[in-house]
Amino acid sequence: MFPGLAVPGIKNIIAIPVKEMDGRICALLAVFNTTKRHLDIALLKSVEFSFGMFFHNFSTYSTIREQGEKDVLTGLYNRNRYEADIPGLGRGFWKSLICIYMDADGLHELNNARGHEAGDRMLKSVAEQLKSRFGTKYSYRVGGDEFVVFVPEQEEKSVLRLCGEMAELLEKEGYHISYGAEYRKDVSSMGDMIKSAEKKMYKMKREYYEQGPHDRRKRPGRY
Structure with missing residues (x-):
């Protein structure tokens, strides 16, 4: 009971902690303005377990969902989250929007020459640079x-x-x-904006592979 609680309209409160499966307190279950203290405590205790199970299941669901939306290697959101976010991003909540399309050049060659661990280190480095400059809210692998x-x-x-x-x-x-980066004030089509950024990225990628030791023009799989 909290008889000294100074909240308008609330005369008293009875509350009990709701515990997770591991014993941690995850919530408080309370009733207000009661005149049947013992009955209400018994009622709260009777539903405490159900609420604890609800929070446990919700926490498990949230963890599974997050794992399904995150790229394990880089910690960025994955394609599932990317495709789910696109419709909302194009609804005009901002005055302008920029799409950056980025490619880690030479990943295939690096994997072949030095193994996939080397390629993973490259992807992690790119991801960390992205996080430090643009955050993680709208960053995707x-x-x-x-x-x-x-x-x-x-x-x-x-x-x-x-x-x-x-x-x-x-x-x-x-x-x-x-x-490649595409700037739009009025995003009439997210698809068009993304394709424009991707096109600019491939232009830079072609230029990279057409110079010096990276020249692919005489090799299979040229861009």
């Missing part, structure tokens, strides 16, 4: 070596500068990225 980031209400020049900084730092680690 959508394929083996492809990433997409949506940046609301930022200047295009600022976003391109951040991408350039990323590229320089990753270059020092021996990695190369190609990227």
Whole structure:
């Protein structure tokens, strides 16, 4: 009971803790303005277990759902979450939106030459650079070596500068990225915006593979 509780309209409260399966307190179950103290305590205790099971099941569901939306290797959202978010992103909540489409160049070759652990380190490095500049809310790994980031209400020049900084730092680690950014004030079609960013990314990727030791023009699988 809390007879001194100074809340308008509430004369007293009876509350009991609701415990998770492991014994942790996850909630409080309470009744207000009761005149039958013992009866109400018995009633609360009778439903305590059911509420505890509800919170346990909800927590388990949330964990499973999060695992289904996260890329295990990088910690970014995966393609499932990406496809689920796209309709909401295009509803015009922001004054502008930028889509960044990014590719980790040479992943296939790195995997073949030094093993998949080396390729994983490359993907993790790219993901960490993305997180540090654009956060995780709208950052996705959508394929083996492809990433997409949506940046609301930022200047295009600022976003391109951040991408350039990323590229320089990753270059020092021996990695190369190609990227394209598409800026829209009025997003009439998310699909068109994403395709435009992807097209710019592939242009940079072709230029990368057509120079020096990366030249693929005489090899199978040229872009």
